[in-house]
Amino acid sequence: MEKLFITKENLKVLIASLKKDCAEFIAPRYEHLDDIVLGDTKADGRELLNYEGNSVISPRAFLLPQTEELFEIKSAKNSEFIAVEDKKKRIFYGVRPCDIKALKLMEEFFIGGEFEDKPYKEKFRNSVFITLSCIKKCSPESFCFEMGSGPFAKEGFDLQLTPLNRGFLVEIGSKKGSQVIRKHKKLFSKAKPEDEKEVRTLSLNFTKGKKRINYKRLARIMRENKVQESIWDDIGQRCVVCSGCVTLCPTCSCFSIQDRLSGAQGSRFRYCDGCVYAGFTRMAGGSTPFPEHKDHIRRFFEHKLNIDTQRYGVSSCVGCGRCIQTCPGNISIRKFIEQAVDGS
Amino acid sequence: MAKTRNEYLPEKAVIERIIEESADTKTFTLRLVDKGKLSYKPGQFLMLSLPGYGEAPFTFASAPRKDGRFEISVRRVGSLTEALHKLKEKDVVGVRGPYGNWFALEKLKKKDILFIAGGCGIAPLRSLIQYVLKNKKNYGMVEVIYGCRAPKDIFYKDEVKAWGQSKNSAVHLTVDEPDAAWAGACGVVCVLLPKIKVNPKTTMVFLCGPSVMVKFAIRDIVKLGFKEQNIYASLERYMKCGIGKCGHCYVKGKYVCTDGPNFSYAEMKKLGIES
Numbered sequence: 001m002e003k004l005f006i007t008k009e010n011l012k013v014l015i016a017s018l019k020k021d022c023a024e025f026i027a028p029r030y031e032h033l034d035d036i037v038l039g040d041t042k043a044d045g046r047e048l049l050n051y052e053g054n055s056v057i058s059p060r061a062f063l064l065p066q067t068e069e070l071f072e073i074k075s076a077k078n079s080e081f082i083a084v085e086d087k088k089k090r091i092f093y094g095v096r097p098c099d100i101k102a103l104k105l106m107e108e109f110f111i112g113g114e115f116e117d118k119p120y121k122e123k124f125r126n127s128v129f130i131t132l133s134c135i136k137k138c139s140p141e142s143f144c145f146e147m148g149s150g151p152f153a154k155e156g157f158d159l160q161l162t163p164l165n166r167g168f169l170v171e172i173g174s175k176k177g178s179q180v181i182r183k184h185k186k187l188f189s190k191a192k193p194e195d196e197k198e199v200r201t202l203s204l205n206f207t208k209g210k211k212r213i214n215y216k217r218l219a220r221i222m223r224e225n226k227v228q229e230s231i232w233d234d235i236g237q238r239c240v241v242c243s244g245c246v247t248l249c250p251t252c253s254c255f256s257i258q259d260r261l262s263g264a265q266g267s268r269f270r271y272c273d274g275c276v277y278a279g280f281t282r283m284a285g286g287s288t289p290f291p292e293h294k295d296h297i298r299r300f301f302e303h304k305l306n307i308d309t310q311r312y313g314v315s316s317c318v319g320c321g322r323c324i325q326t327c328p329g330n331i332s333i334r335k336f337i338e339q340a341v342d343g344s
Numbered sequence: 345m346a347k348t349r350n351e352y353l354p355e356k357a358v359i360e361r362i363i364e365e366s367a368d369t370k371t372f373t374l375r376l377v378d379k380g381k382l383s384y385k386p387g388q389f390l391m392l393s394l395p396g397y398g399e400a401p402f403t404f405a406s407a408p409r410k411d412g413r414f415e416i417s418v419r420r421v422g423s424l425t426e427a428l429h430k431l432k433e434k435d436v437v438g439v440r441g442p443y444g445n446w447f448a449l450e451k452l453k454k455k456d457i458l459f460i461a462g463g464c465g466i467a468p469l470r471s472l473i474q475y476v477l478k479n480k481k482n483y484g485m486v487e488v489i490y491g492c493r494a495p496k497d498i499f500y501k502d503e504v505k506a507w508g509q510s511k512n513s514a515v516h517l518t519v520d521e522p523d524a525a526w527a528g529a530c531g532v533v534c535v536l537l538p539k540i541k542v543n544p545k546t547t548m549v550f551l552c553g554p555s556v557m558v559k560f561a562i563r564d565i566v567k568l569g570f571k572e573q574n575i576y577a578s579l580e581r582y583m584k585c586g587i588g589k590c591g592h593c594y595v596k597g598k599y600v601c602t603d604g605p606n607f608s609y610a611e612m613k614k615l616g617i618e619s
């Protein structure tokens with residue numbers, strides 16, 4: 001598809017216009033000291049047009065929030081539930097390519113398949129995603145190129161911007177994306193050959209010396225149980241069940257459902273849960289199919305690196321590095337992958 | 345955007361009848377309040393909602409009926425089941441489903457069938473037993489092995505007796521703690537295996553019960569020559585959604601709620617699980 005170009009000034013105009021057209025404009029902004037965190041900047045204009053690094057939380061936090069009300073319980077006695085619908089239009093700006101790939105997988109998980117998750121679908125379908133591709137690695141821990149998700153998104157975005165010397169290169173990824181362009185035609189011009197050349201140089205610089213991980217081979221190694229037990233033992237010892245990894249991972253999807261009543265009325269909530277908790281699979285009566293501590297974190301790795309590769313053809317670890325950055329026990333899924341592949 | 349169903353939204357169901365099966369188990373007959381019926385197959389389960397207590401999975405304990413009524417037998421083990429036991433006839437609960445796979449009815453035609461149930465495990469098997477006995481001419485010999493803690497813990501007492509009185513059927517009971525009146529067998533379900541008449545090579549087996557029972561019963565019937573791919577067990581895992589999303593029931597890449605809860609022993613072995 002033809003590539004377009006927008007100047008920094010025009011991008012500001014575009015954002016101002018887009019803000020009028022949505023309920024929430026979710027963009028990277030500084031929070032606390034110098035953390036960059038996605039948040040609603042519709043009112044305060046704190047969004048960063050361009051930034052280094054990635055948001056501490058991924059867009060998943062807005063589509064599968066930490067807690068969300070699924071139903072209002074109108075009458076507990078009569079089991080009367082009223083669905084709480086979230087029809088807000090959200091525009092996400094500055095989402096990183098790795099997180100876009102994660103959203104693609106989450107779409108398949110929540111919306112594809114036999115049953116649809118309506119609360120997720122509603123929020124996802126009402127959202128527009130504007131990606132900002134990466135000209136620099138976001139952190140020493142990230143390995144998106146290795147996992148095939150960065151530094152540019154290949155699909156799943158509505159618009160993708162790449163920061164260049166003289167402004168931003170623009171790619172259209174969907175109908176929603178071309179609608180935005182059509183509505184703001186005057187703000188865009190055609191990209192010049194030198195723009196595309198600049199992108200190629202950026203890409204070469206980013207990928208220099210990096211190698212793709214053969215995640216199909218990795219899945220096979222795990223499936224055939226060829227990962228040394230000592231590696232799992234070590235990981236088990238390091239995990240303190242802080243659950244930071246499953247909280248930040250853009251492809252973690254596990255949840256629980258709970259009711260809160262006050263008198264005869266109340267709410268049914270769902271909240272994010274995590275497979276690293278021992279109680280995650282514990283049944284009434286106390287028995288659990290995964291009794292050992294190391295099995296819990298193993299379940300996390302197996303799911304991302306083996307099961308999902310079989311299910312989707314690609315690993316659902318997109319290499320964003322968040323779980324590595326947050327882990328107080330220094331567990332690194334990246335290092336695990338290297339050890340698993342090298343050691344077999 | 346096409347309007348899609350909210351799979352998490354429970355429908356109202358009224359409790360029409362409550363029967364006490366044992367000290368800790370009651371059978372509830374339910375009917376949808378608003379519309380139609382849940383069209384389920386034996387082996388499937390539903391998610392039952394009790395506002396304030398959440399949701400829990402229960403297997404249909406009766407064969408599908410024309411009038412849309414269905415039964416579940418519930419053991420009191422925790423907060424939701426406790427609250428459910430306190431309800432009365434005409435009270436309303438929420439239900440959604442049916443979920444999960446069903447017993448492979450097509451594969452059963454003309455075959456002998458052996459059911460092995462331990463305690464509460466009789467409930468999920470009952471829907472298939474009722475179904476098979478109602479259509480008995482399509483099936484061969486039907487035998488039921490049912491083990492309980494004590495005679496007072498036997499569910500569906502009169503019905504169980506009647507199961508053994510159909511043509512070409514038999515029921516074998518055993519208890520761990522016999523009372524003075526008990527004249528039947530004592531011990532775990534495996535003690536009854538020598539009594540069965542069905543042919544191991546061709547019989548389909550359905551098991552449900554505590555995980556130790558399932559484990560040992562499978563071990564013993566495999567020794568008797570029953571085929572791995574003909575042995576089905578209904579598995580229990582912690583479940584929150586029933587539709588393959590929440591992750592709780594996940595075992596080695598399978599979701600017990602959607603890929604199961606009924607697995608052949610051959611599949612279980614592949615997953616590396618014994619019960």
Ligand SMILES: Cc1cc2nc3c(=O)[nH]c(=O)nc-3n(C[C@H](O)[C@H](O)[C@H](O)COP(=O)(O)OP(=O)(O)OC[C@H]3O[C@@H](n4cnc5c(N)ncnc54)[C@H](O)[C@@H]3O)c2cc1C
Nearest residue numbers: 284285400401402403417418419421422423424425580581
């Ligand atoms: C597919 C499927 C089908 C099922 N079908 C049926 C069915 O047909 N009938 C049925 O009765 N159940 C069935 N179950 C099990 C049923 O779903 C659980 O018993 C139920 O979810 C428990 O919910 P609760 O809120 O009462 O217990 P919770 O309050 O969630 O948990 C129970 C708590 O009580 C305590 N506790 C529970 N059991 C014991 C015990 N034996 N000894 C000591 N302490 C204990 C533990 O602390 C436990 O954490 C099925 C489960 C699945 C997955």
Ligand code: SF4
Nearest residue numbers: 249317318320321323
């Ligand atoms: S597993 Fe870790 S590196 Fe992989 S996507 Fe999740 S948070 Fe990112």
Ligand code: SF4
Nearest residue numbers: 096098134138144150
């Ligand atoms: S992991 Fe890659 S794509 Fe994601 S933010 Fe970091 S550099 Fe960008």
Ligand code: FES
Nearest residue numbers: 586589590591601
């Ligand atoms: S019960 Fe939620 S995934 Fe199976």
